Amino acid sequence: MSSKFIPINLPIIGSDEVKAVKAVLESNTLTEKRNMGPETLKFEEAFANYIGVKHAIAVNSGSAALHACLLALDLKKDQEVIVPTFSFVASASMVIHAGARVKFADVNPMTFNLDVDNVKKVISDKTRAIMPVHLYGHPVNMDPILELAEKKDIAVIEDACQAHGAEYKGKKVGSLGNAGCFSFYPSKNMTTGEGGMITTNDGELADVIRQIRNHGESENYLTTRLGHNFRMSEIIAAIGTVQLKRLDDFIKVRTQNADYLTKIINEIEKRPYNPPIVEAHVKHSWYLYTVKFEEVEKRDPFIVYMQKNNIGTGVYYSTPLHLMPLYRELYDLGPGSFPVSEYATRQVLSIPINPSISKSQMEFIGETIKNFPIEKV
Numbered sequence: 001m002s003s004k005f006i007p008i009n010l011p012i013i014g015s016d017e018v019k020a021v022k023a024v025l026e027s028n029t030l031t032e033k034r035n036m037g038p039e040t041l042k043f044e045e046a047f048a049n050y051i052g053v054k055h056a057i058a059v060n061s062g063s064a065a066l067h068a069c070l071l072a073l074d075l076k077k078d079q080e081v082i083v084p085t086f087s088f089v090a091s092a093s094m095v096i097h098a099g100a101r102v103k104f105a106d107v108n109p110m111t112f113n114l115d116v117d118n119v120k121k122v123i124s125d126k127t128r129a130i131m132p133v134h135l136y137g138h139p140v141n142m143d144p145i146l147e148l149a150e151k152k153d154i155a156v157i158e159d160a161c162q163a164h165g166a167e168y169k170g171k172k173v174g175s176l177g178n179a180g181c182f183s184f185y186p187s188k189n190m191t192t193g194e195g196g197m198i199t200t201n202d203g204e205l206a207d208v209i210r211q212i213r214n215h216g217e218s219e220n221y222l223t224t225r226l227g228h229n230f231r232m233s234e235i236i237a238a239i240g241t242v243q244l245k246r247l248d249d250f251i252k253v254r255t256q257n258a259d260y261l262t263k264i265i266n267e268i269e270k271r272p273y274n275p276p277i278v279e280a281h282v283k284h285s286w287y288l289y290t291v292k293f294e295e296v297e298k299r300d301p302f303i304v305y306m307q308k309n310n311i312g313t314g315v316y317y318s319t320p321l322h323l324m325p326l327y328r329e330l331y332d333l334g335p336g337s338f339p340v341s342e343y344a345t346r347q348v349l350s351i352p353i354n355p356s357i358s359k360s361q362m363e364f365i366g367e368t369i370k371n372f373p374i375e376k377v
């Protein structure tokens with residue numbers, strides 16, 4: 001057993017983050033209402049450069065990023081946004097907050113991501129946008145989705161909340177659709193505690209989102225459209241600038257740990273699960289290392305076994321969105337509607353690879369995995 005519990009994810013905050021926060025507190029500029037403060041502008045510029053887009057707009061959560069983008073589309077109440085049902089609930093609920101309908105789609109069984117075939121099954125003349133979610137940090141196969149969206153003249157909002165630094169065909173996610181949305185929640189590849197960012201190359205869209213971030217004001221105290229308080233504080237932005245500088249190093253360690261686990265798992269002759277699939281055209285950012293159980297009845301005993309060894313695991317996600325009580329009732333959905341996602345909830349399990357894990361802890365995880373007594377459970 002490991003002497004210390006090894007969690008799935010853990011924020012890494014160092015003296016540079018502390019120094020940056022202290023400097024903001026001493027500056028006395030904690031937030032700046034209209035154009036945001038200097039720290040926020042600095043963070044936005046650095047993030048836009050990192051993703052390779054013209055504009056980045058900082059907000060106070062990943063949910064706020066999605067909400068602001070969707071509000072910018074001026075959706076009508078019978079219009080639909082296609083969302084994968086195998087995701088975190090914010091992907092769907094922000095569509096409702098923006099006044100439209102969620103149209104769920106199933107995912108593909110290899111990466112658990114949305115794909116164009118599943119989009120085609122649910123697209124209609126009510127569709128205004130598609131929201132590919134780069135689940136676990138593995139980029140969605142975007143080209144076919146972008147092509148379809150262009151043909152139908154609908155928007156693509158990337159939910160990149162789990163995929164900072166991931167790449168699709170050499171381009172960072174968040175630079176592929178009309179806009180990309182990121183979260184800086186503490187479990188993520190980089191964190192500001194709470195926080196979010198929207199990335200886009202569309203200057204007009206960026207201006208609208210900036211207004212929405214601040215109660216829809218086009219001028220000081222003149223509200224022109226529905227908005228919200230989605231502003232980021234200066235304290236948070238200062239942490240973000242430091243974390244962004246560390247992001248590539250964090251991803252490098254995650255990747256090494258992921259490669260190590262994949263090698264170990266592939267060497268186990270009798271195993272109830274397989275390592276995650278990484279498609280050829282992507283750079284995975286390894287927010288989560290998620291194995292896929294072919295023998296689903298072995299997942300619970302494996303979770304208990306890992307827990308006994310002081311290793312945390314996580315099921316992301318145990319209920320598909322269409323079977324959440326809210327959405328079941330709202331859209332009259334039931335089991336069997338999206339079979340791949342429903343089965344995925346029984347198959348997936350994430351194992352820790354985060355950069356706070358030491359080399360010896362990683363080796364311990366590897367040994368523990370190898371010694372799982374499969375015949376006895």
Ligand SMILES: Cc1ncc(COP(=O)(O)O)c(C=O)c1O
Pocket residue numbers: 061062063064087088090091133159161162182183184185195196
């Ligand atoms: C796929 C996805 N979308 C949206 C969000 C929402 O981000 P936040 O928690 O920062 O509001 C998250 C965060 O967990 C997420 O994983």
